Amino acid sequence: MAEAVLRIENLSKNFGGLRVTDDVTLDVMPGELHAVIGPNGAGKTTLINQISGLLAPDAGRIVFGGEDVTGLAVDRRAQRGLARSFQITSILPRFSVLENVALAVQARSGSSFRFFGAAAAEESLNEAARAALTQVGLGERETVPAGELSHGEKRALELAIALAMEPKLLLLDEPMAGTGRDETERLVTALRSLKGRFPMVLVEHDMHAVFALADRISVLIYGKILASGTPAQVRADPQVVTAYLGDEME
């Protein structure tokens, strides 16, 4: 059996008296899209923040690519191939679309402690950035300041930034949050084309997107994994239906 790309073991995190991550254990296999769903406040973003290194867990272990990364800073984890998108769009607004992505390419191609020579003129960086932008459908928008993009385009740009890092695992925190119907369709198409190329952890509220894309789904409620399995198993799970899906799947 292949080894898991990401393994989370008995992860726990408290905010004061509130247990936001409660003994969570889950893994992501190579090429797998593992979706995490759950109601608001279930601790999905907190979980993603612990995986990417923005929050330190109180207990438990995070093993990425066979290495215990629990104590590593966020930039170190990114260098090892952990890429993420944010629920609240996180881009560089005054940089051009191309430069946003080129910066991510730069992170994995040679030292950035170079003080001379215009980075904008490095075609190897620009070409790789353009390739990532084309994949998410932003090929025509490279010269636009990122702050002037539409909301859906910003979501796509975040995805392009993550892709440009050539990640070993993509953490996507509600990539469809706040996008319109057309844009959601575009993003679903983009994610489907990426499926299999990168293992992904997808946190998402859009149930149609989740059930269309996921290989496996874990249901998180009050910080605890309630159920975990294939979309068909999860959909049939009576506990899940009463606790969460009941009203969502009407």
Place this chain on the structure above:
Amino acid sequence: MADAALSTSAPRRSLLAGNALPVAIFLIFALVPLFATFRAEAYVLSLVTRVMIFAIAALALDLLIGYGALVSFGHAAFMGLGAYAVGILSSHGIQDALISLPVALGVSALFALLTGIVCLRTKGVYFIMITLAFGQMAYFTASSLAPYGGDDGLTIRVRSTLAGFPIFSGDRSLYYICLICLLGAYLLCRALVGSRFGRVYRGARENPLRVSTIGFEVYRYQLVAYVIAGALGGLSGFLLGNATDFVSPAYMSWQRSGELLIMVIFGGIGTLNGAIVGAAAFLLVEEWLSGITEHWKVIFGPLLVLVAVFAPGGLLGLAARLRRMIRG
């Protein structure tokens, strides 16, 4: 066809527009000594020399504020360290710039490194306060240096030499040395900002969280920028010590740090050109007003308020708005 022609000519025009101002600035600086021969040569040369020296420090500060959102309120400390390096070495009979310049740069860079390690762990207002605190520490340390004049400061009896040649002694040659240093500092900053390093550093101003989740340790990039800015401040101080033949704790006072901030904001932050324009505007207006009345600060203060209120982008921002208005 027309579209293609337009799209190829547009970048070229913006390239010219982007460089016309710095070319004009340095051309003016280069030509000042020629015109100065007609009248009051020593006065004009020393005034513009002072402008160029402060412009170097303002450039360094703009590198921090304009490109890194690191509002340092202690930048005069680096100038003071550079000037004290000249003064103290000179009082011990070491006048050659081959020694004193590296010492000035090294000491200010080291001070930037040690204080930066602490300061850069803080953000926003706390960063302003802690850089101010370190600046004042340097100020009080200098005041207590009894062997080197303490509060009264230290007269530099002999200006620096370069490999034995007294090139810092003549007003005119000192002027050109300062011009070369300013040009070098400007080109260095321009290169830095556009480099791979600069891209990460500028990105960290925009969104440090994004830059660190891409895989960069933001702190290291900011620390390197802080050290470079500190060393440039030291260079400026080295020249200032030579230009004034004097150094005192006042060179590192918080008022002086504030003046540097005003220069950068006055000219327009985040442009580099603005730092030079701001330094020139500040010192020339100060000189002009103080010739009119000894209470010149009563006029200068409101003037700064007007700029802050009506020209948020500083003088360069104001100029850009006027250009747009004229073009319609």
